[in-house]
Amino acid sequence: MAIFQGTNANDVLIGGAEDDVLYGYRGQDSLSGGAGIDKLFGGEGVDTLNGDSGNDELFGEAGDDILNGGTDNDKALGSEGNDTINGDAGDDELLGEAGNDSLSGGLGNDILYASTGEDLLNGNAGDDQLYGEANNDVLFGGADHDTLYGGDDQDQLNGNDSDDILYGERGDDILSGDTGADQLLGGETNDILSGGADDDRLFGEGGDDTLNGDAGQDQLSGGDGQDSLFGGEDDDRLFGEAGNDTLNSGTGTDLLNGAEGDDALNGDDGNDTLDGGLGSDRLAGGAGEDKLFGSEGDDSLQGGEGNDELQGETGNDTLSGEADNDKLFGNDGNDAMNGDAGSDELYGASGNDQLNGGAGDDRLFAGTEQDTLEGGEGNDQLYGEIGDDQLSGGSGTDQLFASEGNDTLNGGAGTDQLYGEAGIDKLLGGAENDVIFAGSETDSLDGEDGNDQLYGEAGEDTLLGRSGNDRLDGGDGNDGLLGGAGNDRMVGSLGQDTLTGGTGNDRFIYNTGAKFSRTAIGVDTIRDFTHGKDKIVLDRTTFTALKSINQRRFVRTDQFAVVERDGLAAASKARIVYNATNGKLFYNANRGGAGFGSGGHFATLVSQPNLAATDFLIVT
Incomplete structure (x- = not known):
């Protein structure tokens, strides 16, 4: 092993083919290891160290040094000063140490360490590992699959090409995946994460983070803190997790889940699915055919454009379908x-x-409690359910259906149909010409304005026609019918009914659809019959013994008679007999025989008004 030692001047030291050790000492030195496994020490001053071939170790020491690893697997340590360290070829390990250093891995799978300064790390080619450490560092992964760690303070991490993993760690960091399917983890504080192109996974972790998926099918998780998530292009999955988060869909078909906290979820283009999760959340579907789920808490859901599905789930929620x-x-x-x-x-x-319902032809269904349904504009269908519900049709031609419970139905404007059901219902027709059907209990039917049709059913119903020319049919039970203003038609049907025509020329109609039966026809009370104005209409289907001319009048005047005692009515040869003393009206089916035969007493006229054959209409 050869040892080369410089001086305090500016030295040039060149190693040989063996394993050499070079010491620059003071001065601006140039050291080249040459072949072999060399160790180069720059010493004080601004030095340039070149490892050349072989697995070399380079130590810049004091001064702003330049360290170039060479062709093999090198280790380079910058030490004090603002150093420039290049790994070049091979799998290198580079450490900046003190000062604001610039580290470049070059070719190969390199490990780069920043230190106490504000350092710039660039992995270049190969699968590199970059560690930011203290102060505000900037890291570039370069080509291939890199792993970047921000360290302390406010760092910038850039994955560049290929599939990279970026860890922001401590400090308010900026992480950018660029191209490739990257994983970005923000760390403890307030970070900004951008996935870039391709399918990325972003995790905000602690702090109030901002996550941008950009292009590709991305997955974003906010973590703790109040985070802002943006899906970007393509089909993304966004999870707010803990904290009060804001989740924004992009142009694709996205899934947004607020999880914990009071979150705001905003869809965009595409058919999105939004789930508020825990907390009181605000969900807006945007364009497209979206599905919104409030989940727990008191949530606000807005469908936006498109045919949307909104599910409030638990809590007191506000749902708006919009377009x-x-x-x-x-x-x-x-x-x-x-x-x-x-x-x-x-x-x-x-x-x-x-x-x-708002505008449009809507269908509204009540639930298990006491609900209020308003159809709004359009031709709507409203359905009550369990509980005492209130249904209002609004404008348009509406259909309203009561159900269990004591319901109130109001048709509103338009020609409406109202149907009572179980429970004691109140049915109001509103303006226009309405058709109202009572249910199985004791119901109240009010036609209000228009020419209405009111039909009682089982139960002792009250039918009020009000203004217009109305038709009232009591159905089963002992019913009360009041025509009100207009020329009304009233049918008591089964039961002991009370009929009041009101003002106008009214008709009191008797037709059971079968031969006369005392049980089927009952005995009605007509409270305000006016001679020469109102008519009693008898249908020959029920009053089979009657004959008429042109289906209007009695054939002979002796078919009708007026008596002063009920006994005379039974003995009369007339078919229809009126007791002017007590106002009773009889059908004498056997005409002169004992009793009334299959006929009998079917009506009583209050106040015993005058009654003549001309007050009757005989129809078939």
Whole structure:
């Protein structure tokens, strides 16, 4: 082994083919190891060290030195001063030490260590490892598969080409993957991570981080802190994790999951899936056909453009479909849902929910509690469910269906259809010409404005026609029918019904669809019959013994008679007999025989008004 020693002057030392040791000492020295495994010590001053061939060790020592490893596997240590260290070919290990150093790995799989200064590390070609250490370092991985560690303070890490792994560690770092499928881990503090091209994985970890997926199918995880995540191009997966995070989709079909904290999730172009996770979150689908899940907490969901699906899940949520044809599900909690534009479907589920269809032809379904449904504009369908629900059709031609519970249905503007069901329901037609059907209990039907049709069912129903020319049919039970203003038609049907025509020329209709039966027709009370104005309409399907001319009048005047005692009514030869003393109206089916035969008492006119044959219409 040869030893070459310089002086305090500017020396040039050149090793031989063997394993040499070169000492520059003071001065601006130039040391070249030559062939063999050499050790070069620059000493004080600004020195240049060249390892040349062989696995060499280079020590810059004091001064701003330049260290070049050479063709093989070298170790270079900068020491004090602002050093420039180049590994060149081979698998090299470079350490900057004190000062602001520049380290370049060159060819081969290199390990580069920054130290106490603000250092620049460049791996160049090969699978390199770069360690930032203290102060603000800048690291470039270069070509191939590199691993970069930021260390302390505010570092910049750049993966460059190929698939790299970047660790920000401590300090507010900036990590950029560039091309390749990279992994970026921010570390403890507030970091900025950019995936670059290709399919990257970004982990913010501790601190308030900003993550940008850029191009490629990326996965972003915010970690602790209040993080901002941007998916970028292509189909990405974003996870906010702990903290109050903001997640922003990009142009692809993305998955956003807020996880813990009160998060804001924003979709963009593409068919995105947004899941708020824990906390009270804000979700906006953006363009495309999106799926939004509020999960736990009191969440706000906005579908945006496209045919979206919104699921509130647990908590008291606010759901807005916005544009196009959306499906909204409140699920648990007291939810407020608005379909907005488009033909939407809204489902209340559990909790006291508010459903508003907005514009378009919507379908609204109440849930298990006491819900409020408003159809809004368009031709809507509203369905009550368990609980005492309130349904309002709004404008348009709507259909409203009560269900279990005591429901209130209001058709609003438009020609509507209302259907009662189980429970004591209140049904209001609103403006225009409505059709209203009672349910199985004791219901209240109110036609309001327009020419309405009201049909009672089982139960003792109340039917109120109000203004317009209405048709009222009591159905089963002892019902109360009030026509109100207009020329109304009233059918008591089965039961002991009370019929009040109100103002106008009203008709009281008797037709069971079968031959007269006391049980089927009942005995009705007509409260306000006006002679010469109102009509009692008898259908020959029920009153089979009657004959008429042109299906309008009695064939003979003796088919109708007025008496003063019920006994005279039974003995009368007339088919229809009126007791002017008590207002009872009889059908005398056997005409003159004992009793009324298959007929009997079917109506009582309150206040015993005058009654003549001309007050009847006979129809078939």
